[in-house]
Amino acid sequence: MSRATLILLSLVAGLLVGIGAAALSPTAAQSALLVTGPLGSAWLAGLQMTVIPLVVALLVTAVADTAVAAGAGRVTARMIGLILALVFVTGTVSALLTPVLLDLFPVPAEAAASLRQALGGAEQVTPPPPLAEFFSTIVPTNVVKAAVDNALLSLIIFTLAFAFAMTRIDPAARGVLVRAFAAIRDTMLVIIDWVLWLAPIGVFALAYGVGARAGVTAFGALVHYILIVSAIGAVIMLLAYPIAWIGGRTSPLRFARALAPAQAVAISTQSSLASLPAMLAGARTLGIAEAKAGVALPLAVAMFRATQPAMNVAIAIYIARWFGYPVAPGALAAAVLTGALVSLGSISLPAQISFFASVAPVCVALGVPIEPLGLLIAVETFPDIFRTLGNVSMDLAATTVVSAHTPEEPAHEVPLARP
Numbered sequence: 001m002s003r004a005t006l007i008l009l010s011l012v013a014g015l016l017v018g019i020g021a022a023a024l025s026p027t028a029a030q031s032a033l034l035v036t037g038p039l040g041s042a043w044l045a046g047l048q049m050t051v052i053p054l055v056v057a058l059l060v061t062a063v064a065d066t067a068v069a070a071g072a073g074r075v076t077a078r079m080i081g082l083i084l085a086l087v088f089v090t091g092t093v094s095a096l097l098t099p100v101l102l103d104l105f106p107v108p109a110e111a112a113a114s115l116r117q118a119l120g121g122a123e124q125v126t127p128p129p130p131l132a133e134f135f136s137t138i139v140p141t142n143v144v145k146a147a148v149d150n151a152l153l154s155l156i157i158f159t160l161a162f163a164f165a166m167t168r169i170d171p172a173a174r175g176v177l178v179r180a181f182a183a184i185r186d187t188m189l190v191i192i193d194w195v196l197w198l199a200p201i202g203v204f205a206l207a208y209g210v211g212a213r214a215g216v217t218a219f220g221a222l223v224h225y226i227l228i229v230s231a232i233g234a235v236i237m238l239l240a241y242p243i244a245w246i247g248g249r250t251s252p253l254r255f256a257r258a259l260a261p262a263q264a265v266a267i268s269t270q271s272s273l274a275s276l277p278a279m280l281a282g283a284r285t286l287g288i289a290e291a292k293a294g295v296a297l298p299l300a301v302a303m304f305r306a307t308q309p310a311m312n313v314a315i316a317i318y319i320a321r322w323f324g325y326p327v328a329p330g331a332l333a334a335a336v337l338t339g340a341l342v343s344l345g346s347i348s349l350p351a352q353i354s355f356f357a358s359v360a361p362v363c364v365a366l367g368v369p370i371e372p373l374g375l376l377i378a379v380e381t382f383p384d385i386f387r388t389l390g391n392v393s394m395d396l397a398a399t400t401v402v403s404a405h406t407p408e409e410p411a412h413e414v415p416l417a418r419p
Helices: 003-024 026-048 051-070 074-104 109-118 131-137 143-148 152-166 171-197 199-214 217-246 252-269 276-285 290-303 307-323 329-344 351-366 373-379 381-404
Strands: none
Touching: 003 026, 003 199, 003 373, 003 381, 026 171, 026 199, 026 351, 026 373, 051 152, 051 171, 051 290, 051 329, 051 351, 074 217, 074 290, 074 307, 074 329, 074 381, 109 199, 109 217, 109 307, 143 152, 152 171, 152 329, 152 351, 171 199, 199 217, 199 373, 217 252, 217 307, 217 373, 217 381, 252 276, 252 381, 276 290, 276 381, 290 381, 307 329, 307 351, 307 381, 329 351, 351 373, 373 381
16 A cells, blocks of 8 residues: 555544544543644654755755756756746746635635634744735845744745855865755655654544544545645646647647647656656657757656646645635745745655645745645645646646757757756
8 A cells, every 4th residue: 555545544534533533422532632632743743844954955956956957958958947937937827826716616614614623723824024025025134043933935045045156166065065965855855754654643643633623524625625726736737738839839739649648647657757758759749859858858857846836835825715814915925936946946756745845835935824734745645646747748848848949959968857
């Protein structure tokens, strides 16, 4: 049984046990919360403690790898430029579309109230300032204080400045720093893997509390969440077709036929990397030269997460609606910017690891609690299908655009991808 399936079953079991215990003996169910509450909180704290060092290490190593790739040729440089533009586009699309979807299909009121009560310990973090003050506050005056205060956007800005400055120093010194941050990254991934081995226990404990307090309405709320967030992923997937048509001069029908095999692999594996051979075959079907596709597609798989900013912003907005928190324009801008920047450092990680490490900073930027992520990580299996479909579709669309606007590369250029 895969870890994702085991975590999902733990969620269902925790909800059912909590509902059953509350129905049979409310007093006993409340007593059990004295054990399951701290247990679930401790597990969630184990994930939270890795967020800042992991995000910083990922961004530093990503910038270092991207700087190397950008100097390798026109295809890589243009692909990186297009990726930078598209992650902001997809995040903005989500910021505009998710509130509309939630207005048309609102969070069930009874379920939202029950879940707020079940997660009563979740507190709103300090929201970003109004939009007029936004840009004057994102540059930290004290980076250590920014880390302590969970001012992740300010910390990310400093990290990016540090990483780009690192590319201008002596190569030997730069190599030492890159290896140090790579070691921190790998160490954090090991710690997260250890914490995730305990995920069935932590998720069960959290789900028990929700089931005991919220009852059967918890199931309806989770289904509603899956549908809303998956819909944003589907929109990003569909956005690939006009991008390939307008920017890549490829008809939607022709693009759809070339993309279909890769999409089939994406559904079955939920892995962009596993879909790479099918994407390369699709590029050949579209007549893209091997020298271009062999550079652009591996680079896209390595660093382009088209759905990540969009779906992560959608999750944060959903939590805001869930808890009844207003979303100010400044907070929304901070969430989009954070989601886009964090996505650039999200290397090919397991879904559960990338979920928390990439969504938590967006939630903090929007000013919403991250405690619900302990439950939502358990149902990520379903939205993750649309994440992969959107990523694969946008990878091939971006390759089509770059190919259409880049002359033939010299024969010696080889694909570059981050480890």
